[in-house]
Amino acid sequence: xxxxxxxxxxxxxxxxxxxxxxxxxxxxxxxxxxxxxxxxxxxxxxxxxxxxxxxxxxxxxxxxxxxxxxxxxxxxxxxxxxxxxxxxxxxxxxxxxxxxxxxxxxxxxxxxxxxxxxxxxxxxxxxxxxxxxxxxxxxxxxxxxxxxxxxxxxxxxxxxxxxxxxxxxxxxxxxxxxxxxxxxxxxxxxxxxxxxxxxxxxxxxxxxxxxxxxxxxxxxxxxxxxxxxxxxxxxxxxxxxxxxxxxxxxxxxxxxxxxxxxxxxxxxxxxxxxxxxxxxxxxxxxxxxxxxxxxxxxxxxxxxxxxxxxxxxxxxxxxxxxxxxxxxxxxxxxxxxxxxxxxxxxxxxxxxxxxxxxxxxxxxxxxxxxxxxxxxxxxxxxxxxxxxxxxxxxxxxxxxxxxxxxxxxxxxxxxxxxxxxxxxxxxxxxxxxxxxxxxxxxxxxxxxxxxxxxxxxxxxxxxxxxxxxxxxxxxxxxxxxxxxxxxxxxxxxxxxxxxxxxxxxxxxxxxxxxxxxxxxxxxxxxxxxxxxxxxxxxxxxxxxxxxxxxxxxxxxxxxxxxxxxxxxxxx
Amino acid sequence: xxxxxxxxxxxxxxxxxxxxxxxxxxxxxxxxxxxxxxxxxxxxxxxxxxxxxxxxxxxxxxxxxxxxxxxxxxxxxxxxxxxxxxxxxxxxxxxxxxxxxxxxxxxxxxxxxxxxxxxxxxxxxxxxxxxxxxxxxxxxxxxxxxxxxxxxxxxxxxxxxxxxxxxxxxxxxxxxxxxxxxxxxxxxxxxxxxxxxxxxxxxxxxxxxxxxxxxxxxxxxxxxxxxxxxxxxxxxxxxxxxxxxxxxxxxxxxxxxxxxxxxxxxxxxxxxxxxxxxxxxxxxxxxxxxxxxxxxxxxxxxxxxxxxxxxxxxxxxxxxxxxxxxxxxxxxxxxxxxxxxxxxxxxxxxxxxxxxxxxxxxxxxxxxxxxxxxxxxxxxxxxxxxxxxxxxxxxxxxxxxxxxxxxxxxxxxxxxxxxxxxxxxxx
Numbered sequence: 001x002x003x004x005x006x007x008x009x010x011x012x013x014x015x016x017x018x019x020x021x022x023x024x025x026x027x028x029x030x031x032x033x034x035x036x037x038x039x040x041x042x043x044x045x046x047x048x049x050x051x052x053x054x055x056x057x058x059x060x061x062x063x064x065x066x067x068x069x070x071x072x073x074x075x076x077x078x079x080x081x082x083x084x085x086x087x088x089x090x091x092x093x094x095x096x097x098x099x100x101x102x103x104x105x106x107x108x109x110x111x112x113x114x115x116x117x118x119x120x121x122x123x124x125x126x127x128x129x130x131x132x133x134x135x136x137x138x139x140x141x142x143x144x145x146x147x148x149x150x151x152x153x154x155x156x157x158x159x160x161x162x163x164x165x166x167x168x169x170x171x172x173x174x175x176x177x178x179x180x181x182x183x184x185x186x187x188x189x190x191x192x193x194x195x196x197x198x199x200x201x202x203x204x205x206x207x208x209x210x211x212x213x214x215x216x217x218x219x220x221x222x223x224x225x226x227x228x229x230x231x232x233x234x235x236x237x238x239x240x241x242x243x244x245x246x247x248x249x250x251x252x253x254x255x256x257x258x259x260x261x262x263x264x265x266x267x268x269x270x271x272x273x274x275x276x277x278x279x280x281x282x283x284x285x286x287x288x289x290x291x292x293x294x295x296x297x298x299x300x301x302x303x304x305x306x307x308x309x310x311x312x313x314x315x316x317x318x319x320x321x322x323x324x325x326x327x328x329x330x331x332x333x334x335x336x337x338x339x340x341x342x343x344x345x346x347x348x349x350x351x352x353x354x355x356x357x358x359x360x361x362x363x364x365x366x367x368x369x370x371x372x373x374x375x376x377x378x379x380x381x382x383x384x385x386x387x388x389x390x391x392x393x394x395x396x397x398x399x400x401x402x403x404x405x406x407x408x409x410x411x412x413x414x415x416x417x418x419x420x421x422x423x424x425x426x427x428x429x430x431x432x433x434x435x436x437x438x439x440x441x442x443x444x445x446x447x448x449x450x451x452x453x454x455x456x457x458x459x460x461x462x463x464x465x466x467x468x469x470x471x472x473x474x475x476x477x478x479x480x481x482x483x484x485x486x487x488x489x490x491x492x493x494x495x496x497x498x499x500x501x502x503x504x505x506x507x508x509x510x511x512x513x514x515x516x517x518x519x520x521x522x523x524x525x526x527x528x529x530x531x532x533x534x535x536x537x538x539x540x541x542x543x544x545x546x547x548x549x550x551x552x553x554x555x556x557x558x559x560x561x562x563x564x565x566x567x568x569x570x571x
Numbered sequence: 572x573x574x575x576x577x578x579x580x581x582x583x584x585x586x587x588x589x590x591x592x593x594x595x596x597x598x599x600x601x602x603x604x605x606x607x608x609x610x611x612x613x614x615x616x617x618x619x620x621x622x623x624x625x626x627x628x629x630x631x632x633x634x635x636x637x638x639x640x641x642x643x644x645x646x647x648x649x650x651x652x653x654x655x656x657x658x659x660x661x662x663x664x665x666x667x668x669x670x671x672x673x674x675x676x677x678x679x680x681x682x683x684x685x686x687x688x689x690x691x692x693x694x695x696x697x698x699x700x701x702x703x704x705x706x707x708x709x710x711x712x713x714x715x716x717x718x719x720x721x722x723x724x725x726x727x728x729x730x731x732x733x734x735x736x737x738x739x740x741x742x743x744x745x746x747x748x749x750x751x752x753x754x755x756x757x758x759x760x761x762x763x764x765x766x767x768x769x770x771x772x773x774x775x776x777x778x779x780x781x782x783x784x785x786x787x788x789x790x791x792x793x794x795x796x797x798x799x800x801x802x803x804x805x806x807x808x809x810x811x812x813x814x815x816x817x818x819x820x821x822x823x824x825x826x827x828x829x830x831x832x833x834x835x836x837x838x839x840x841x842x843x844x845x846x847x848x849x850x851x852x853x854x855x856x857x858x859x860x861x862x863x864x865x866x867x868x869x870x871x872x873x874x875x876x877x878x879x880x881x882x883x884x885x886x887x888x889x890x891x892x893x894x895x896x897x898x899x900x901x902x903x904x905x906x907x908x909x910x911x912x913x914x915x916x917x918x919x920x921x922x923x924x925x926x927x928x929x930x931x932x933x934x935x936x937x938x939x940x941x942x943x944x945x946x947x948x949x950x951x952x953x954x955x956x957x958x959x960x961x962x963x964x965x966x967x968x969x970x971x972x973x974x975x976x977x978x979x980x981x982x983x984x985x986x987x988x989x990x991x992x993x994x995x996x997x998x
Contacts (some may be wrong), residue, residue, distance in 0.1 A: 043757055046913050046952045058951045063757050085948040089917035122941050123921055172920045174910025
């Protein structure tokens with residue numbers, strides 16, 4: 001037992017937890033800044049310092065474990081004065097143009113300064129202004145805002161093992177960024193945006209494309225359509241005060257139509273289509289000795305990763321485009337024909353949980369006749385901001401349905417938004433297509449959730465299909481190493497770049513952490529359970545699309561429009 | 572001058588010379604003993620770490636010895652970055668074989684099979700000399716598998732620092748060996764449990780390790796007759812500044828600082844013009860004249876709230892402006908902070924700025940207050956020893972030389988080194 005005293009109050013704990021955790025359990029709040037619940041504690045900012053009797057230096061509460069008999073003061077005069085000095089030191093080197101900051105209102109430094117009642121700074125401003133870096137289509141870095149907490153480094157190195165950014169230089173010249181102060185586009189960055197999710201201030205954010213979309217809407221000659229990714233319906237609400245996981249899908253069609261979109265579709269539709277294309281591709285590989293295990297290809301951060309780090313394994317990737325890009329390709333061909341619009345006057349806007357999608361949409365192979373299939377990609381955060389700036393919110397918005405044909409969807413498409421969803425959807429369809437029998441249990445719960453690597457074996461006809469599901473690039477790396485060393489006996493592997501899948505994407509509302517991810521996952525599956533259609537191959541609009549246009553999965557036309565190729569992008 | 576550790580300066584000893592002068596004889600003797608006996612003897616000798624912190628050496632070795640692990644490491648910290656400190660360089664230059672022998676003994680005591688000799692990057696001129704020693708020791712089977720048929724295997728590798736002061740901090744040094752930026756790690760876990768490559772690791776300063784030789788040769792009982800009750804043995808002091816006789820001096824603990832400066836360093840009549848002495852390097856305390864008689868021992872310095880540190884002694888006469896001196900110190904730390912934690916990364920630069928402001932005749936009492944607060948927050952809240960000790964000199968100047976700082980605020984620099992109120996008002 002560890003008996004401790006904090007601020008005169010006593011408590012006992014049976015484990016040597018950190019002072020921070022112990023205080024939390026006792027209802028005592030110790031302010032933090034570099035601390036993040038999903039990252040290893042590092043003790044960089046020193047905001048959480050406390051006084052421990054018997055120890056001369058103040059201790060970082062996040063790092064220091066309790067010991068029996070410890071007497072702790074979290075907020076006495078010495079602690080208060082030093083904590084205040086630390087905050088003032090940070091602020092003296094921080095661009096305090098809060099009103100125009102990307103994190104205005106969600107900034108942890110702003111909130112902390114308010115909570116500690118800091119109204120003036122004794123230190124002179126020492127910020128040496130540097131240009132904001134806009135060198136790539138996805139991620140903007142503004143080092144004038146950076147407070148050097150080190151969370152982005154951890155996201156990039158520990159969660160993703162990408163290592164695009166690290167701390168460079170030392171002392172007050174220490175900064176977070178790619179080696180030699182390169183732009184992210186010059187190093188192996190996947191644009192996953194996990195660094196954005198953990199940044200406590202506004203130093204990293206997505207490239208803002210809202211204004212392009214508004215201009216397109218206001219251009220009378222343009223027919224502007226929207227596609228909504230599965231995961232954002234359970235996270236967007238957070239920007240309007242709703243709980244994580246609350247499903248706002250039914251409001252989005254009305255809202256976006258009110259904002260001037262000509263049609264509002266659902267990416268769940270092309271998720272369903274992906275299952276048929278990818279499922280048939282998988283069966284073909286299985287029966288005809290193709291490269292196995294087959295790896296899913298819907299996560300563009302993941303594609304960026306394998307192309308840059310494991311180009312020798314790109315043959316394992318499914319040739320299917322991501323649902324976003326399948327949507328774009330169909331919109332500019334099938335749909336444009338249907339509504340008699342010239343593709344050049346059709347503007348496709350995606351609302352995605354993802355910063356890598358911005359890069360994906362700009363890849364030269366993702367278009368035809370010089371036009372991109374997807375014109376603009378906005379993250380969940382940008383969607384929330386756009387709704388606000390156009391004077392809307394989520395209250396008093398009537399529910400309505402997505403438009404036909406790309407608004408007719410199944411639960412299988414919806415669960416693409418969470419790690420395991422693609423695999424679960426694929427198994428539902430592959431099983432029934434191969435066996436011709438209805439699945440008894442369509443919930444594959446063993447592949448759901450935040451666990452890094454999930455495995456399952458399913459009898460599909462005569463074949464025992466062994467699958468794996470993984471999320472975050474650290475876990476993907478593990479699987480890739482196994483494949484490279486010929487130690488992987490999987491047939492089919494789902495890989496999602498971000499922890500928890502798209503619900504944890506780099507474009508999701510801040511904060512995004514594991515506790516919030518879990519709520520969003522619940523939101524996805526509970527919405528899915530209520531749906532009548534839950535198998536992609538039963539989607540009537542998908543069936544119609546094949547009958548009218550594509551003929552059959554993996555047909556020549558399907559290949560031309562819905563499949564792609566990858567290249568070695570090692571730098 | 573007492574001489575337990577030091578070779579007389581002169582020509583470099585060859586391997587053969589060292590063997591003929593009973594070199595590696597101590598090693599041969601101790602390899603017959605039980606490792607625990609060695610540690611017990613070191614404990615009895617009450618040896619304290621010479622790198623700066625003064626931690627009991629026997630205890631530290633016991634911690635590592637008590638760990639069970641497939642591999643343990645020993646690191647000899649020869650990064651010696653503390654300004655004004657050059658004793659380890661002299662030890663290594665005069666006889667690297669002694670350091671190698673001591674490392675092997677320590678490795679045997681704790682059960683380490685691999686060692687690293689981490690040498691300050693700037694010491695390029697002794698690199699070949701040391702590496703030749705390692706190579707020859709390996710040829711003679713003092714290093715390598717099954718050393719002299721005893722069944723004990725140990726080898727060591729030379730690693731060069733690349734110029735960062737922070738890498739003298741043991742966990743930053745470990746990060747550096749592992750191939751990362753030299754940022755300090757959180758302790759606990761201590762290096763004894765999880766050090767290099769997360770294995771139990773003993774990190775000792777060069778001088779600390781060399782002390783194992785006289786302890787093994789003389790035995791703890793004789794060894795402890797040198798020095799004071801609490802600070803046993805001898806200490807190497809690197810003396811620089813306004814003294815006639817500069818260099819490294821080996822003295823038994825207990826000598827008065829004034830004796831060392833007056834007699835051994837031969838300041839003689841110039842002694843009366845000495846203004847202050849900084850002990851322990853740039854991170855050390857600045858002593859005024861009335862403390863010059865302080866005893867050179869861990870306990871005497873502890874009593875005044877200071878630390879002997881690495882044993883660097885810098886002597887300054889009245890021509891040195893205390894503020895000018897602090898500016899140099901502050902600039903050093905401003906350059907050397909790793910940047911990991913807020914107080915050290917940001918604090919050092921503000922300290923430099925405030926000192927500059929005062930020396931330009933634009934300082935106020937408020938600035939002096941903020942200077943002190945900044946020093947306090949660095950001392951209290953920095954992540955590692957660098958930031959915690961960086962303001963030591965300034966805090967002691969505020970304590971012992973407040974008048975001179977105050978005079979600067981009033982527009983007066985005693986030495987004329989500072990540009991006061993437009994630059995002409997020199998007194």
